[in-house]
Amino acid sequence: MYKYDTYDQKIVDERVEQFRDQTQRFLAGDIAEEAFLPLRLQNGLYVQRLAPMLRIAVPYGMLSSHQVRKLAHISRVYDKGYVHFTTRQNIQLNWPALEEVPDILAELASVEMHAIQTSGNCIRNTTTDQFAGVAVDEIEDPRPWCELIRQWSTIHPEFAFLPRKFKIAVCGSEEDRAAFLLHDIGLQLVKNDAGELGFEVFVGGGLGRTPVIGSSIRKFLPKQHLLSYLDAIVRVYNRYGNRDNKYKARIKILVKAWTPAVFAERVEAEWEHLKEGPSTLTDNEILRVKSFFTAPDYLEINPLESANQLAALADENLGFSRWLERNTQLQKQSGYRSVTLSLKPAGVAPGDVTDQQLETIADLADHYSFGELRATHNQNIVLTDVVESNLFELWQQAKQSGLATATIGTINDMICCPGGDYCSLANAKSIPVAEAIQRKFSDLDYVYDLGDLELNISGCMNACGHHHIGHIGILGVDKKGKEWYQIQLGGNANKNAALGKVLGPSLCREEITDGIEKLLDVYVENRIADESFLSTYQRIGIEKFKERVYATSS
Amino acid sequence: MPQVLRDNQVIQDNWIAVDESLTNLPSGDILLSYDQWQQFSDQLADHDGQIGVWIEGNTDIEAIVEPLLELPLIAINFPKFADGRGFSIARLLRGRYKYQGELRAIGGFIRDQLYLLKRCGFDAFKFIDNTELSEAAKSLKDFSETYQVSADEENPLFRRR
Numbered sequence: 001m002y003k004y005d006t007y008d009q010k011i012v013d014e015r016v017e018q019f020r021d022q023t024q025r026f027l028a029g030d031i032a033e034e035a036f037l038p039l040r041l042q043n044g045l046y047v048q049r050l051a052p053m054l055r056i057a058v059p060y061g062m063l064s065s066h067q068v069r070k071l072a073h074i075s076r077v078y079d080k081g082y083v084h085f086t087t088r089q090n091i092q093l094n095w096p097a098l099e100e101v102p103d104i105l106a107e108l109a110s111v112e113m114h115a116i117q118t119s120g121n122c123i124r125n126t127t128t129d130q131f132a133g134v135a136v137d138e139i140e141d142p143r144p145w146c147e148l149i150r151q152w153s154t155i156h157p158e159f160a161f162l163p164r165k166f167k168i169a170v171c172g173s174e175e176d177r178a179a180f181l182l183h184d185i186g187l188q189l190v191k192n193d194a195g196e197l198g199f200e201v202f203v204g205g206g207l208g209r210t211p212v213i214g215s216s217i218r219k220f221l222p223k224q225h226l227l228s229y230l231d232a233i234v235r236v237y238n239r240y241g242n243r244d245n246k247y248k249a250r251i252k253i254l255v256k257a258w259t260p261a262v263f264a265e266r267v268e269a270e271w272e273h274l275k276e277g278p279s280t281l282t283d284n285e286i287l288r289v290k291s292f293f294t295a296p297d298y299l300e301i302n303p304l305e306s307a308n309q310l311a312a313l314a315d316e317n318l319g320f321s322r323w324l325e326r327n328t329q330l331q332k333q334s335g336y337r338s339v340t341l342s343l344k345p346a347g348v349a350p351g352d353v354t355d356q357q358l359e360t361i362a363d364l365a366d367h368y369s370f371g372e373l374r375a376t377h378n379q380n381i382v383l384t385d386v387v388e389s390n391l392f393e394l395w396q397q398a399k400q401s402g403l404a405t406a407t408i409g410t411i412n413d414m415i416c417c418p419g420g421d422y423c424s425l426a427n428a429k430s431i432p433v434a435e436a437i438q439r440k441f442s443d444l445d446y447v448y449d450l451g452d453l454e455l456n457i458s459g460c461m462n463a464c465g466h467h468h469i470g471h472i473g474i475l476g477v478d479k480k481g482k483e484w485y486q487i488q489l490g491g492n493a494n495k496n497a498a499l500g501k502v503l504g505p506s507l508c509r510e511e512i513t514d515g516i517e518k519l520l521d522v523y524v525e526n527r528i529a530d531e532s533f534l535s536t537y538q539r540i541g542i543e544k545f546k547e548r549v550y551a552t553s554s
Numbered sequence: 555m556p557q558v559l560r561d562n563q564v565i566q567d568n569w570i571a572v573d574e575s576l577t578n579l580p581s582g583d584i585l586l587s588y589d590q591w592q593q594f595s596d597q598l599a600d601h602d603g604q605i606g607v608w609i610e611g612n613t614d615i616e617a618i619v620e621p622l623l624e625l626p627l628i629a630i631n632f633p634k635f636a637d638g639r640g641f642s643i644a645r646l647l648r649g650r651y652k653y654q655g656e657l658r659a660i661g662g663f664i665r666d667q668l669y670l671l672k673r674c675g676f677d678a679f680k681f682i683d684n685t686e687l688s689e690a691a692k693s694l695k696d697f698s699e700t701y702q703v704s705a706d707e708e709n710p711l712f713r714r715r
Contacts, residue, residue, distance in 0.1 A: 007711055007715055011697060011699055031666070039666055155700065157700075161637065162638060227710075238642050278709050279710055
């Protein structure tokens, strides 16, 4: 993974000192609350329902074991001994003290981490596929490009006070695992007819109150022009995005108002002045950054022998075989697999891990996956490079630490925002809903029979739980001070992404799990062969689901 | 005397902002809104001091830029600090249009934006409140290294590292 040089380190260190000074001046009463707000937000610090919340950047989801141990240490010393993995591959501390935040940031800087621009109206953490570099369907490793974007966007002088937050995702594979069409800018790595590398550029995607799927504004942007083209897009947005109404301030509203074609013209006109300027990437720089993302030192494996051994172990042990099926995945290197450590055991808020579990995760990464790991936007952890002969041992150790819940990709692997338990924006709680669903569907045979099913829960329409793109989406709404839940069906973030359709009137908390069960019954009764929930829904439409759920209550 | 932070120094500010209601120009160095500048255009040739013009961050700068470039001072108003449009206008004036005169931030910007404002090409800062200027000047030096191209750095870090 990328290693800081003295320049990168200096910038992050100076950021810590800048914020330390700002915090001291704020505590001394020399900075007004209103002026301190964007300063703390751009350093990851929110004020939440119960306490401040600090969001730590995990650039494109990559972490080293060394960094994870530091996070465990920070959570013990400065917080309550656990952290939360978010849907943007970041990490949140729920209980830091404002006075101590500069010290936390200094600890992070000591392991090449930071919280820069994890909140506020600026360019946020760039996200990508958790299987980047090892995915079998990869066109090009997106991580070097994410790192180049990270550096370009870090303390960008022109774009620190945008109309609204701004998110970029890069997809390097055939299948989309980065939800890149639902970002302010989505970049798809592509090759042109001459075999040259570049990007198809999408703008104006996003979730939130007004979910929109991004529009392509350029079919092929040669790779060396990436940064100047991003400058052009963000400059047009900074100048013309709506600043009067925060609900109309995202770039998607501007793109829609102008139409994607007109927006593209404006960007191209701006880019004419920037193209071939000093921000044009050099071959040297591309090679320098790529050199950090090379394949690890793989062992030479006899694939047939390895597969046979695995099959034998799986035959003997049902638990292992289930985990192997759901929580591991083939990768480019034969004889190796990517392993997903689940952060979704029933009874724990999805994405929460304790300091002890973090230590275990770091150890597992060191022993089994070259000391590196990834945070996923599904709020799990991935070890990308595990040799198959180590899987059984890894499974046993992960199981002991509660990290081997074998439900990846199923209904119980839901995405869930912190909701009304923590978040001051939320209209309703989301964690208890997730838990109720996991408890209701605790029969693993049933869960496996349902197969791939994405269930996403947001506690409000800001959509941090990505409910618009769940096959089943649940949105918490407030009605006269009571918590209600709207159900949406058919959303997905695949290449032909779609936003979920509202099923009907909201259900109260007590009705949710029964409602979900009825949806699943309709699926099971109507599916053909091994058709997935999403495919069945796409074939039969929403009516049958609707009739069943509302049959008794109408 | 009013003061301004300019080129990292606290200096006396000789520029007089002209109230919109005035019908005659005061003498000395005067700062006019773009509309005033248009309105008084026939009096300006005989004026006894320098003329500067202030514009808003949402100005369609491309349409009006040519005559502005001759001025010794252009000011960009920040209606509130969270309105970042002035950063882009400054980049355009310094970068694309090679404006050489004083580029002054006025209005509701805050001390903690000075470093970014400076990088976008501002060299003078006129606070709307009583911010202590020599203290605020420290924020101009928040960082000693930077990744991007900007008004004060013609090459990105990757061409220098």
